Amino acid sequence: MENVCDEQVYSQLFRTHSTTVFNFIFYKFGNEEKAHDAVQEAFVKLWENCAKVTPDKAKAFVYTVANNLYLNVIKAEKVRLKHRPDQAPVTRQSPEYLMEEQEFGERLQAALNRLPENQRTVFLLHRIDGKKYNEIAELEGVSVKAIEKRMHLALKSLRENIDGI
Numbered sequence: 287m288e289n290v291c292d293e294q295v296y297s298q299l300f301r302t303h304s305t306t307v308f309n310f311i312f313y314k315f316g317n318e319e320k321a322h323d324a325v326q327e328a329f330v331k332l333w334e335n336c337a338k339v340t341p342d343k344a345k346a347f348v349y350t351v352a353n354n355l356y357l358n359v360i361k362a363e364k365v366r367l368k369h370r371p372d373q374a375p376v377t378r379q380s381p382e383y384l385m386e387e388q389e390f391g392e393r394l395q396a397a398l399n400r401l402p403e404n405q406r407t408v409f410l411l412h413r414i415d416g417k418k419y420n421e422i423a424e425l426e427g428v429s430v431k432a433i434e435k436r437m438h439l440a441l442k443s444l445r446e447n448i449d450g451i
Contacts (some may be wrong), residue, residue: 290344291336299344300329306415310425311352313410314403320359328352349425397447405440408433 288295304325312321328351332344339347398406404426411417411425419433426433 288341289336290332290339290341295341296333296336299332299341299348303345303348304329306417307348307352309415310349310407310411311356313407313414314353314356315359316399320356324352324355324359327355346424353425393448394444397444400447401440401443405436405443408436409440409444412437 290296290299307328308321308325311324312318315321315324328348331351332339332348335347398409401409407426408422411422412419417425419430419437423430423433
């Protein structure tokens with residue numbers, strides 16, 4: 287029987303899932319550095335708990351840990367912002383990125399940023415990563431119907447905000 291504590295099994299799990307876990311968290315954070323940190327920390331936790339996690343449960347474990355890390359960071363940022371109201375809000379886009387993007391790219395990005403986090407995540411996981419609705423539903427811990435509704439609302443909002451989509 288395979289064991290996550292076996293370095294080859296662990297390495298294979300990392301190679302197989304690290305990119306999609308990164309994308310999942312990046313779409314939520316909108317911050318590449320935080321997404322890398324969450325992925326690394328999630329896989330460290332997998333290694334620390336390798337004796338308790340079976341290979342078939344490892345993917346769900348890593349996604350859950352990374353998502354919880356994301357939620358903890360968001361909660362901490364909200365607390366910091368609450369206690370520092372004189373600070374300007376943190377933006378999710380760097381000026382260099384906006385300058386390099388063409389007009390349509392800028393409009394698309396702005397429209398995506400206006401989407402609620404759950405709609406943006408579903409849209410990007412489905413359209414960019416090619417995830418099926420049932421896979422996204424499993425990751426998000428909701429029904430397929432909820433994912434379909436989020437996708438419908440995301441597309442409707444994007445159509446209203448951007449000409450030509």
